[in-house]
Amino acid sequence: MKIEIRKLEKRDSRADFSSGDIEIDRFFIKFAGQNQFKHKIGNTYLAVDSSSQNILGYATVTSSSMNIEALELSEFKKFPNYPLPVLRIARLGVDKRYQSQGVGGKLLKKMLYLAIELEELVGCVGVFVDAKDDAVDFYKKYAFEIAPVVDGEFPTRPIQTVMYLSMKTIHKILK
Numbered sequence: 001m002k003i004e005i006r007k008l009e010k011r012d013s014r015a016d017f018s019s020g021d022i023e024i025d026r027f028f029i030k031f032a033g034q035n036q037f038k039h040k041i042g043n044t045y046l047a048v049d050s051s052s053q054n055i056l057g058y059a060t061v062t063s064s065s066m067n068i069e070a071l072e073l074s075e076f077k078k079f080p081n082y083p084l085p086v087l088r089i090a091r092l093g094v095d096k097r098y099q100s101q102g103v104g105g106k107l108l109k110k111m112l113y114l115a116i117e118l119e120e121l122v123g124c125v126g127v128f129v130d131a132k133d134d135a136v137d138f139y140k141k142y143a144f145e146i147a148p149v150v151d152g153e154f155p156t157r158p159i160q161t162v163m164y165l166s167m168k169t170i171h172k173i174l175k
């Protein structure tokens, strides 16, 4: 199967998507479309089978900012002490039928390339993700690290761990 990564289109049928995580599925089916097409607050990228165009997985990203001072991470110490631009992976999920076949990794890599584009276009210091407990090790595989305290973290979502990858590491990974 040849996997293609492309932006969500209005004609894409999302109703059957099932990753095994109710919240990841609900977001994709109910909100990914309106967030991208109506509100324009976050774009969704799909991994599809390039011949059938079946949806294998998705990642939703949004531009965001982080108060780096709150992070106390050595990589970010050089930056000025005000909120800095980051790319935030809001959701990432792979349909159960296609998990463990490299789809999640391909989507994640595409997000890292987006961060490089963002860095060149408007500036970006890294990629951040609110990782679900089960996915922390998935992100660690790609060199993401756990962030200690992050300004902007939602206190109502304690089951998530904020993880990050600095642009310096992203450039190293994609070289």
Ligand SMILES: CC(C)(COP(=O)(O)OP(=O)(O)OC[C@H]1O[C@@H](n2cnc3c(N)ncnc32)[C@H](O)[C@@H]1OP(=O)(O)O)[C@@H](O)C(=O)NCCC(=O)NCCS
Pocket: 019, 020, 021, 024, 091, 092, 093, 094, 095, 098, 099, 100, 101, 102, 103, 104, 105, 106, 130, 131, 132, 134, 135, 136, 137, 138, 141
């Ligand atoms: C987590 C998830 C996105 C991974 O996608 P996937 O397509 O199954 O992952 P891949 O096949 O691309 O795996 C890439 C690598 O990560 C590893 N990996 C995948 N899921 C993992 C996990 N949960 N924990 C640890 N490692 C994981 C794989 O073993 C693989 O390693 P390898 O290259 O050495 O073989 C997917 O399982 C999923 O959608 N889960 C439910 C929803 C979810 O938890 N989303 C994350 C929200 S933050």
